[in-house]
Amino acid sequence: MIINHPLLGPRDASEFVYLGDESLINRPDPNSEDADDRFYEYGYLRDNPAGDLRELWYHEQGDRSWLVVTRNTLTHEITSVEMARDVAKAKGRDK
């Protein structure tokens, strides 16, 4: 698989480390009332779809940036690659 890095261009997937579902960006608020349940769901439950999945890849052997890659889990086809930072900011996070 080739991941088209927004800054570095096409890079082999073996340069990256895989974390998993993009939703891992959305860390729950530890001070909320239902923090226990939210952290359980965040840490342990997954959608695990057959089809398009937005997922986090870390460019460990490269510029060490986190990317959000949209990839089809049935075909391994990659349709979009974004900087995770941009995705997080678009969700209202400061970094």
Add this chain to the structure above:
Amino acid sequence: MQYSGFKVFLEGLRGNKGWTPAWREPDPKSEYDVIIIGAGGHGLSTAYYLTKVFGVKNVAVLEKGWLGSGNIGRNTTIIRSNYMLPGNELFYEFSLKLWEGLEQDFNYNAMISQRSILNLFHSDSQRDVFVRRANAMILAGADAELADEEQLRRELPFLDFYNARFPIKGGLYQRRGGTVRHDAVAWGYARGADRNGVDIIQNCEVTGFHIENGICKGVQTIKGAIGGKKVAVCVAGSSGRVMAMAGMRLPIESHVLQAFVSEGLKPTLPGVITFGAGHFYVSQSDKGGLVFGGDLDGYNSYAQRGNLPVVEDVAEGGMAIMPMIGRARLLRSWGGIMDMSMDGSPFIDKTDIKGLYFNGGWCYGGFKATPASGYCYAHLLAKDEPHPVATEMRLDRFKRGHLIDEKGQGNQPNLH
């Protein structure tokens, strides 16, 4: 029809005209007491023990493809009970004991061969960890034996004892471990279940559940709706997809695992051998091919095929302990979809939906579990309480903080 050596002899004399199909191909009835989804190893063994040991009648197994088309027919066939944690080890030792009597029990030749499994270690600290695991195994009633370098040099002279980076310091043997003809396990359980009256319905994909007020009353399939007092999901790599139809999210990710077979060679490997410093394991099939594999590809996948970096990694692991395999040509490689759980251990449990049960999360190690998984799942289905060796394999264990994490990796499925 009972199979036996005498029967083979007799049929030889009669021109083999007396053999009948090993199982029926029935149409689905409108309702069953228990519907099992997935005719893999676990689904079929569940049906077998449910009818044979627990006396449940009116059982169906629904399979989307043909029986045995999933991981039961794609794995590298290793059986062992060399785990450490009580939540696993008692279960896997129970499974190994069932393997030992299985062929007589279901009257089918599954070519069960207890040819031993050897986990190599490469440093003093790794030896200490293995000693600890060996002691845990012995406490659970399994067998374990430590071999030092000198013994291995005598028994397995082809290993690379001169490897500077990963010197072989010894290994942990489980002599009762070994290999089994994987397809024959599916066929044997299917035939056994069919003889007990189970309807095995192939080409019958389940497309939805019939759930009313939190109670599961049956399933929708491409062959129509089928009612079931209890519905038992047992679909391994498809767990996430199938449980999503019941609105459930699971502590599971689906990952692809590859395996490889070389051309046929004369007998070279006496048993199963695993590398302790990288991910590589190998055995030799009765046809002579070296059967080997290594790590997961590492990303979520339902594609049943992997990529080249892992092929390279597995080949490097092989060359590191056994340089002679560099001469063997690769015949085939393939992939299967693993239901990787958050702690590397499986689930055999009820769900919050009454009448809906779940068996899954087997990761890359569910073949060895086939007999015990079916037995314990059948126990749960028949009595609504877990079998004593499967009490920790619960879906809510992450919520309670009772993980069964053999490797201590945490909630990162691709590392288990």
